[in-house]
Amino acid sequence: MKRSFMALALALLVFSVGCQKKEEVIRIGVAGPMTGDQAKMGTDFKNGVALAVEEWNAKGGLLGKKVTLLVADDQHDPKQAVSIANKLVNDGVVGVIGHFNSSCSIPASDVYNRAGIPMITPGSTNPQLTEKGYRSVFRVCGRDDQQGKVGAEFVTEKLKLKKVAVIHDKTTYGQGLADEFKKFIANKVEVVYYGGIIQGDKDFKTALTSIKEKKPELIYFGGIYPEAGLLVKQARELGISVPFMSGDGSIDPKFIEIAGASAAEGTYLTFSPDARKIPSARSFIENYEKKFGEIGPYSVYAYDAANILLAAIKDAGTTEGKTVIDKLHTMEFPGALGKIKFNEKGDVTVSPYVVWITKGGKFEEYWRPVF
Amino acid sequence: MFFQQLINGLTVGGVYALIALGYTMVYGILELINFAHGEIYMLGAYLGIIFFAFFTAAGLTAYSLPLSLVLTLVLSVTFCSAYGFTMERIAYRPLRNAPRLSPLISAIGVSIFLQNYVMLTQGATDKVFPHLFGDAGLTLSGARITYLQIFIIVLSCLLMLSLHLYVTRTKMGKAMRAVAQDKVMASLVGINIDSVISVTFIIGSGLAAVAGIMVAMYYGLVNYSIGYIAGIKAFTAAVLGGIGSIPGAMFGGIFLGLVESVGGSYLSSEYKDAYAFAVLIVILLIKPSGIFGKTTEEKV
Numbered sequence: 001m002k003r004s005f006m007a008l009a010l011a012l013l014v015f016s017v018g019c020q021k022k023e024e025v026i027r028i029g030v031a032g033p034m035t036g037d038q039a040k041m042g043t044d045f046k047n048g049v050a051l052a053v054e055e056w057n058a059k060g061g062l063l064g065k066k067v068t069l070l071v072a073d074d075q076h077d078p079k080q081a082v083s084i085a086n087k088l089v090n091d092g093v094v095g096v097i098g099h100f101n102s103s104c105s106i107p108a109s110d111v112y113n114r115a116g117i118p119m120i121t122p123g124s125t126n127p128q129l130t131e132k133g134y135r136s137v138f139r140v141c142g143r144d145d146q147q148g149k150v151g152a153e154f155v156t157e158k159l160k161l162k163k164v165a166v167i168h169d170k171t172t173y174g175q176g177l178a179d180e181f182k183k184f185i186a187n188k189v190e191v192v193y194y195g196g197i198i199q200g201d202k203d204f205k206t207a208l209t210s211i212k213e214k215k216p217e218l219i220y221f222g223g224i225y226p227e228a229g230l231l232v233k234q235a236r237e238l239g240i241s242v243p244f245m246s247g248d249g250s251i252d253p254k255f256i257e258i259a260g261a262s263a264a265e266g267t268y269l270t271f272s273p274d275a276r277k278i279p280s281a282r283s284f285i286e287n288y289e290k291k292f293g294e295i296g297p298y299s300v301y302a303y304d305a306a307n308i309l310l311a312a313i314k315d316a317g318t319t320e321g322k323t324v325i326d327k328l329h330t331m332e333f334p335g336a337l338g339k340i341k342f343n344e345k346g347d348v349t350v351s352p353y354v355v356w357i358t359k360g361g362k363f364e365e366y367w368r369p370v371f
Numbered sequence: 372m373f374f375q376q377l378i379n380g381l382t383v384g385g386v387y388a389l390i391a392l393g394y395t396m397v398y399g400i401l402e403l404i405n406f407a408h409g410e411i412y413m414l415g416a417y418l419g420i421i422f423f424a425f426f427t428a429a430g431l432t433a434y435s436l437p438l439s440l441v442l443t444l445v446l447s448v449t450f451c452s453a454y455g456f457t458m459e460r461i462a463y464r465p466l467r468n469a470p471r472l473s474p475l476i477s478a479i480g481v482s483i484f485l486q487n488y489v490m491l492t493q494g495a496t497d498k499v500f501p502h503l504f505g506d507a508g509l510t511l512s513g514a515r516i517t518y519l520q521i522f523i524i525v526l527s528c529l530l531m532l533s534l535h536l537y538v539t540r541t542k543m544g545k546a547m548r549a550v551a552q553d554k555v556m557a558s559l560v561g562i563n564i565d566s567v568i569s570v571t572f573i574i575g576s577g578l579a580a581v582a583g584i585m586v587a588m589y590y591g592l593v594n595y596s597i598g599y600i601a602g603i604k605a606f607t608a609a610v611l612g613g614i615g616s617i618p619g620a621m622f623g624g625i626f627l628g629l630v631e632s633v634g635g636s637y638l639s640s641e642y643k644d645a646y647a648f649a650v651l652i653v654i655l656l657i658k659p660s661g662i663f664g665k666t667t668e669e670k671v
Contacts, residue, residue, distance in 0.1 A: 201643075
């Protein structure tokens with residue numbers, strides 16, 4: 001018994017020595033929902049960032065060192081997000097690409113800010129994230145107040161509707177987006193129903209039956225694609241034929257798969273312009289699809305976020321957090337999506353939202369507001 | 372609208388009832404709360420998707436949809452029953468004479484094992500069951516009922532009826548009731564307790580498998596964690612009706628489904644889950660043994 005303890009202690013000693021000899025690398029983290037019902041989004045993040053890292057390493061690395069990627073899974077759970085944020089910081093990352101859900105990004109940003117390392121989210125659109133005054137927080141996507149406004153303009157200017165129902169999933173992102181939408185349609189459109197559903201629930205017929213009674217001309221949903229898909233499917237089963245509208249969290253092929261192509265037909269979604277139509281994104285899309293299959297809605301954002309972080313480190317000539325953050329605030333970066341420049345808050349200066357439509361089992365760009 | 376909520380509630384309630392039966396039967400006989408029962412339901416949903424995909428790939432679905440659905444159902448039920456049987460053999464039987472907490476912990480262990488087993492072998496992402504019937508259905512005085520809902524309601528009623536007949540009219544059913552009343556006495560009059568318990572697990576798991584497939588078809592979305600919440604709801608239903616009582620589980624399940632949908636429509640659907648548990652608390656305060664539960668006398 002005693003001997004085996006000694007052997008164990010010895011083994012641990014050897015192990016800890018092995019750990020101390022760290023290789024000279026630059027670590028960056030990518031965080032998002034890598035498992036669970038939103039795993040698709042997390043995987044898109046991971047693949048986009050992995051491609052960027054690989055390209056930098058192929059060009060000889062960064063500051064003479066190799067870049068390695070640490071993948072962290074927040075399971076779209078805020079508690080988990082904080083715990084993996086701490087883990088990434090302890091593992092010595094010099095910057096983080098993530099998270100996806102605003103409800104995860106906001107608490108995790110506290111951790112990164114305290115550690116003084118930059119965080120760039122490719123997909124969290126809730127305004128609060130960059131309104132907290134942290135200099136270390138950036139996002140390459142737009143904000144829900146911009147997104148909700150475009151959605152509202154579309155409903156009032158293009159569709160010219162009078163009655164809508166608004167549902168949200170009670171998360172920071174979902175409810176935030178639904179509230180922004182509601183704020184911008186106020187006085188022009190009557191909101192006949194406003195209520196929440198539970199994220200992860202499968203049965204929404206109760207809420208939908210109440211909505212059917214109110215006879216809205218459109219149903220707006222603030223939330224993510226699993227619930228969006230089920231809502232649309234169950235609405236059609238109840239004989240509700242009015243169109244649905246949702247935000248960037250629902251624009252994923254899985255949405256159509258869950259709802260069924262015929263039920264999803266004609267659903268409007270606010271999202272950024274089609275990456276396939278942007279010339280600078282062409283080579284990225286080609287490389288990505290060769291490696292990982294079809295691009296997801298956020299793959300290109302993750303790719304740009306990783307590239308801008310690595311470029312800032314290169315320009316700063318150091319991985320020291322404060323210098324890199326200062327660099328990120330001042331630099332202008334030619335990303336795959338176009339020029340990226342951050343304002344004082346860490347939001348991108350240009351973030352046009354457009355309206356997409358679901359047609360024949362595919363998403364296509366449908367309407368652009370007058371910028 | 373009330374009628375529509377009634378249909379919504381009945382569909383979900385039928386599913387709850389089928390799962391609740393497994394809880395209540397096992398409790399009635401072993402006084403064990405089988406926490407892994409929700410996982411059997413989840414396995415049923417997964418097996419349904421797997422077998423159906425297999426039949427589709429083999430071309431049987433294109434040849435005859437009803438045939439491949441029936442085969443899917445039969446195969447998944449068989450597999451799940453086998454899971455239930457094995458679970459009892461491995462995790463519960465060796466602990467039959469252990470203190471009551473031990474099999475409970477063992478049940479939680481089985482539940483965690485099965486969840487992770489499915490997550491690792493099938494992946495953590497959602498699986499989608501193909502849309503077979505679309506939104507086809509009937510409209511009755513403003514309320515819509517899809518053919519799938521009719522199928523779910525009818526099939527759960529049929530299964531509950533046949534279970535009731537099985538327990539009340541057959542020799543095995545009689546043996547089950549005897550074991551539930553007093554295990555020692557039952558064994559003295561020549562009833563093979565082990566086989567009665569095995570049959571209980573096989574039937575309970577089979578019913579859960581049917582519930583799983585129906586849910587996979589109804590919502591079209593399945594993941595490894597659906598067993599947890601469904602298990603909790605069905606357990607609530609079983610307690611509501613009086614745990615150990617078969618009619619109680621049937622009633623409890625349907626009642627729970629109705630409370631959720633009617634409460635959700637007249638109050639707010641945001642707190643759908645809360646109504647179910649609020650009703651449970653009220654009923655337990657008034658009648659601690661559940662609606663159909665008998666106050667058990669001390670066994671002498």
